[in-house]
Amino acid sequence: MPVDLEWVERFARERHAAQVDKAGRPYAEHLAAVAGGIAERGGSPDQIAAGWLHDAVEDGVLTEAELASLDVPETTRRMVLAMTKRRGEPAADYAARILAEPGARLVKESDSPTTPTRPDFRCWTNQPGSG
DSSP: OOOOHHHHHHHHHHHTTTOBOTTSSBTHHHHHHHHHHHHHTTOOHHHHHHHHHTTTTTTTSSOHHHHHHSSSOHHHHHHHHHHOOOTTOOHHHHHHHHHHSTTHHHHHHHHGGGOTTSOOHHHHTTOTTOO
């Protein structure tokens, strides 16, 4: 099924409407930057949708059950779950889960530059050019 990116964007903006980032800006600006970064890097519509939704479960604005019922491709749901940090999870386990899910790496790489407090994902995977 093709993903309706306009719907996904509206849904993500609505779910994160009350949330702000550490600078006090609407959190949807971060989501838009991630989705835009994925598009600029040639990501698929499923990956762009995951960019819009990547923090929803982690931030508690969407449950895993709600995610499972969304009208989005299964690949998008899997990428969102791969991106969802688990309490107490070691960074290496988190990175391994992302790397194991096709498409999720691009979502994470697009997320990291827009979130200055998070480490550069490439350094977790010993990639060239990592910090």
